Each structure stands twice: as structure tokens, then as C-alpha cells.
Amino acid sequence: MAIDVGTLLQILFWGLYAGCIYILLATGVNLIFGVMKTVNFAHGELLMIGAYVTWTLFSLTGLNPYLLLVATVPVLLLFGIAVQRLAFRPVLGSHKLNEIFLSIGLIYLFQNGAAMIWGSDYQSIQSPFASMAVTIGSFRLPLDYVIIIAVTIGILVGLQLLLRRTRLGLALRATSQNRKAAMLSGINVERMDMIAFGLGAALAGAAGTLWVVSGQVFDPYMGSVPAVKAFAIVILGGLGSIPGAIIGGLFYGVAESAATYTLGGAWKDAISFIVLIVVLVIRPTGLFGERGE
Amino acid sequence: MDLDRFRPYLTWIALAVALLVPAFASGSLYLLTTASIALVFMIYSEAWNFLAASGQGSLGHAAFFGLGAYASALTASRFGLPPVLTVLFGGLFAAGIGLLIGLTCVRLKEWFLAMVTFGFAIIIQTLMVSQFAGISGGWDGTAAPALVPSSVPFAPYVQYYLILAVLIGVLLAFRALLRGRIGLAFAAIRENEVEARASGIDPVRYRLFAFGLSACVAGIAGALEIHQFGYVTPEVFGTDISFWPIIYSISGGLGTLAGPLVGTVAVTVLWEGLRGIGLTYARFVIVGLLLILTVIFLPNGLVSLPGRIRAWRRRREGEGD
Secondary structure, eight states: OOOOHHHHHHHHHHHHHHHHHHHHHHHHHHHHHHHHOOOOTTHHHHHHHHHHHHHHHHHHHOOOTTTTHHHHHHHHHHHHHHHIIIIIHHHTTSOHHHHHHHHHHHHHHHHHHHHHHHOSSOBOOOOTTTTOEEEETTEEEEHHHHHHHHHHHHHHHHHHHHHHHSHHHHHHHHHHHOHHHHHHTTOOHHHHHHHHHHHHHHHHHHHHHHHHHTTOOBOTTTTHHHHHHHHHHHHHHOTTOHHHHHHHHHHHHHHHHHHHHHHOTTHHHHHHHHHHHHHHHHOTTOSSOOSOO | OOGGGGGGGHHHHHHHHHHHHHHHTTTOHHHHHHHHHHHHHHHHHHHHHHHHHTTOOOSOTHHHHHHHHHHHHHHHHHHOOOHHHHHHHHHHHHHHHHHHHHHHHTTOOHHHHHHHHHHHHHHHHHHHHTTTHHHHOGGGOEEOOOSSOTTSTTHHHHHHHHHHHHHHHHHHHHHHHHHSHHHHHHHHHHHOHHHHHHTTOOHHHHHHHHHHHHHHHHHHHHHHHHHHHSEEOGGGGSHHHHHHHHHHHHHHOTTOSHHHHHHHHHHHHHHHHHHHTTOSHHHHHHHHHHHHHHHHHOTTOGGGHHHHHHHHHHHHHHHHO
16 A cells, blocks of 8 residues: 555644644643642543533634633633642642542542533534635645644643743742752742642643534543543653653654554554553653653 | 440451341342442452552553453353353453553552553453454443353342352452561552562562452452343443442542441442432532542541541540540
8 A cells, every 4th residue: 555645644634633632631731740749630521621611602602612712721720720729739748549549539520510510412513614624735634623733832832931931930840840949949839739730721621622623522521531642642751741741742643643544443542552551661651751750 | 335345246247237138138139239239349349459458559440340241251151151150260361461461560650550550441441342342242242141040049149149258258368468478568568669679579579469369359340240230341441440449448448458348338328329319420429529528538438437536536535624
């Protein structure tokens, strides 16, 4: 089977597009881990809540769903801060397994709370740009893919600017590097925990909006599979490393897209398994991760 | 009332209650079935808790529960073997896969282990409905013959006591293991791996052993469960099934033998009660909230409650003097 350049580009582009949602999730997981040293296993549920918030706002206002990103992200930011303050902070510093068990309670709470509020049926909306495409040479790119990739790049650049160019970013990075030293320099590390969790939730919320506008279906239980993929990417890129999450996410999206194209759709989800095992056997702390914590 | 006086007899009281359940449930198949399933989940939760005792928290034990279920159902229905035997095969099969998964997991720290086990369960489910759909029957699942054929007189009762016997066997085995050298090694690894290594304990070997045995018992539990239901679907690999033993163990008391038993009874009673008043999604919300509250306010579970109350009383009496 001869693969021409057009097909190759198509696979690459699909991969970039699919990778966007995983990158946003994985970056959030790593941001939270970097600062709090906690993995939020209910992260996929934040994606789901983001999707429903966008959907609700869309049903109420009928605005262009891309614009609703501006509303969904702050809602999830506040939601994340509340979750950190009410659930994670009380167990911070106790046994690590407690934080994992807490996330499980949150998964139950969020999934079924969402089912109570929004119902458990599949939902989807159609993007206003659904039928439009950008033609480059021999192949057509759906306009939505282009916008989603651009939005993701915009969000990541914004996050990078926040982390590198502001005092808040400096404080977040300091907390992540050395919590005690940060505390001694007068940084309110508990506030940094809340902000990091809020930012992570906001990124998941953005991913939720993008999920909805790309026309994919969603229900209250949609979060677990993307979350597993985000964890695979986190493991691939190294726990706590944001560049690792981005590179890992891109690699993962392209690998998934290539596997779907060459092996068939059934392998789409199983590829995360293979990626996980290969990476873990070769390097138990991930490709870019440091040894130990 | 002084609970301490009853303490030495608690085991016997619990055993007596377990033996007498079918008498109370006479005529009500619903009660007997609920009790039998609760016993299965006690076995399953003990398996999860045993792994937790070695310092490993699995978020994907449904993988082993489900593999045991499928292995047993398929061998029983394809080769016509009696389920009482194939249940053991289910356990061995789950243990085999468990050891393979364990090999990639034993060197991992808490987070990685949790992520990987969480992923494994979902991925095995995906494989079952895609690559192995020909064998497993895909989403439709596959039939499983009854654990005790209905031709046997009092089949549901025989089945209940059979499961109870397995539970007692599992409890005795885990008790012997945890009170012996292995239990000490687990505690050493859990508390401080470097020191454990320094005293000549090989953490990898002990963790792998815990993984294999836990997977085996979880597989047996899965097989017992589906032979009761009569069929098995890929839902058995769902996150719900992975999370139940965690909920039971934590609400009862993590790392104790009695914990999963107490937790299973308490949560099952609550669960069935909430079903009784017609709640569906709200049940899960309530259980999720209770799990969060337990982790925050009662991290050692219900078994630690009497001690807590005693301490609280003593403090109050002290203040009164």
C-alpha cells in the first residue's frame, strides 16, 4: 500500500487535532501535580463538566460555541478552586493513597451529579463551521480542526506566558520546585495549590468546550477514556513536566491517528495500552520524567 | 454499653450471623441473592485490601475480577466443566495475567501504579469488545452456567454456603499470611522501602506475590459472581467494579481484615435502602460523598469508630472531673 504525502499529512493533522484535547488534559494533570504533588483521577470528569457547561450555555444563548470558551473556562476555574479547597486540602500531606481514594469519590459525585442535572443520554451539538473546510493542495481540512488547533496553541502560549512572565507564575513555579523554600520566601503555598488546581480544571474545561464544538458526542461518563489517555501521555512525557505533556500529547495523537488508519478503528483506544506498556518497561518514570519525585 | 467485653467474641458473632442469614431470608430470594453477592464482594474487597496492605493501591481490580469471570464462564460453557472447578481456573487465569501486569507495575510509585491499573481495566474492556469479541461475545457477553445446578435441592442455599466457605478460606489464608513473615515484610515495604531493602527484603518479590495472589482471589470472586448471574458482559471491567472494593475497604477500614467485611455490609445495607426509596443516580452521589467524607474525617474507617468514640468519651469525662 503506497501512502502518498496527502494521506500522511491527513494522518498527521488528525493526530494534531485529537492530540489537542489530550494535551490540554495532560497539561492540567501535570500542572496540578507539579504544584500540589497530587494526581487528580477525576480529571476526566472536569472535561465532562466543561462539555456540559458549554452545552448548557449554548442551549440558553445560541451563541457561537467557540465564544463560550470565554465563559466555560472561568466557571471551571472556580469549580476547580472549590474542589481543591473542600476536598483535596483536608487530606493533603496524609498518606498519598488517600488522595487517590478521594478522587474516586469525586468521580462518583461528578458523573452521577451530572446525570441527575443533565440526564444520562448522549448529547451533541453541531458547530456553525461544520461544513466548511480549508483546502491545501490535494486535501481538505475541516475548518473546525484548524480552529481547535489554533485555540489550543493560543491557550498553551497564554499558560506559558502566565507561568514565565508574571509574579503569580513565578510563585507557582517556585512552589512546584521547592515547597518549603517557597513558603520561606513568603509565598502562600496553599493559595498556589488552589490556583494550580483551578488552572488545571480550567484547561480541562477548555478541552470540554473543544470536545463539544468538534461535534463529538458526550454523556456523564465520557470522561474516563480521555482521562486514561491523558494519564498515558503524562506517563509518556513524565509526571509534572508541562513540555513533556505537550510533546507526549502530540506524539500520542499522531500515534493514535496512524494506528486508526493502518490497523482500523478498534485499535484507537487499545493503542494507549501499548504506549503505556512500552514506555513503562523501558522507563518507569516516563521519557522526560526525573527519577523519583 | 461496653463494647470491649464483646470484642473477643466478635468473630464468632459475625460467623453465626453469616450462617443464619439464609434462615432469616427464607422465602425471600432477593435477600438471599443480595447476601450472596455481598459475600462475593467481601472476597473481592479482601483481595484488593491484601494488595493495599503491600502498599499498592489498584484502581483497576475489575481487570482481574472480569478476567476470572470470563475465563470461568468460557471454560464452563465451552467444555461443559462444572463451574465449581472452573472458578478455580478463573482465579489461576487472573493470577497469570495479574503477574504479567504486576511485572510492569511493581517498580512503580503510587501515582503511576494507580494510573496504570486504572488504564489496564479500561483497555482490557476495549480488547474484549474488539480484538477478542469472537471469543468473548463482544458487548452481548456470554452465558455462564449456574454455580450450583438448579437440580441440586436447595440450590440457592447451597450456593450461599459455598461462597461463605470460600470467604472463610480466603480470610484464614490472608490472616495467616499477614500475621507471618509476609505481613511483616509488607509493613516494612509500605512504611519505608529503603529501610526494608537495607534489611534484606526484596520489595519486588513481595509486591509481585501480593499482586498475583490478589488477582487470583479477585478472579475467583469474579467467577463466583457471574455464575450467580448466569451471564457475563464487558461491563464487568467497568470502573464501578474497580471502585467497589475500594469503597468497601475504605469505609470499613483500610488494611484490616475486618474492614472490608464491615464496609461491605454497611454500604450494601445503605445501597439497598436507597434503592428501596427509589433513588438511582442519587445513590451514587451519596456513596461518592460518603467516601470523600470518610477519607477526610474517618481515614481508618468504621472499624476505628468505637475507638474514636471511646477516646472522645474519655476526653469528655476528663474535662468533667
